[in-house]
Amino acid sequence: MPVPVPVGVLRLPRGPDGCSRGFSPTSPRFQALLGGREEEVGAAQEARAALRQRYLRGLAAARGRPTHFSLRAGVRVDAVFGAADVEAVAFQVDALRTPLGVEAAALLRCTDVLAFSFLLD
């Protein structure tokens, strides 16, 4: 069998953003991380850390509480909140009430979940 001739790789001079290879300096991501003054960037990063900490405490507060989940296509289910993972891939729940019965433990994909709510006392 003849050895197939490798196809040459065509390298275009312009990156996906059109101006050059790499990040466009006007993109929001560049502005947020590297654009702007030092104090602005520092203050924004501190704000982000505080917001993230509050979010994680919120997830911790949900643990063990009966939670109502709104999923895609109008599906709504009740369950007891178990845990969330760091990459926001899935939520682990206990006692998930489905039309087929109660599942002792289940994973709900984050992409399927639109919102969830629980009561704090």
Add this chain to the structure above:
Amino acid sequence: MNDWQKKSPLEWKTYKMVKVAAVEKHEYEGWVLTVDPVSASIVLATFLENEKVSISVVLGHAVQEVEILREGDDEMKQRLSCIFAPEESKAYSPEEHEKRKNDLKTWLETNHIPVTEQGESGRTLCVAGVLTIDPPYSPEECSSSNEIILSRVQGLIQGYL
């Protein structure tokens, strides 16, 4: 890029009442407790009649539009900052802190775990160079980027206390 995506984290330093329009025509209204910078999820609080608070989390990928309705006044700010606030720990005196630190350091060394003191006046304990423990040296005061070491050391301290 709509307005929602352009918002900066600094905007959420003050508490605001918002209306969130999500996909599939869902709508949520409440006080913004936080917006997760990683997933852009919005955590809303709604006060119910019976003194209970309903917390709703709208996941970032489902949010379409966020409309700010009003800013929170001082009373609301007080109420909202209490939710999810970290628990207040008992106040220890500096001598008690010193004693707790030395007892914990001895316990860790007995378990063959390398521990050093760092920071001003040696207040912070540094375990194996990757985990730090601040006063009052309880499991909640451990910080590390390695979750396995964190859980092991927390378990050790929990068993010691």
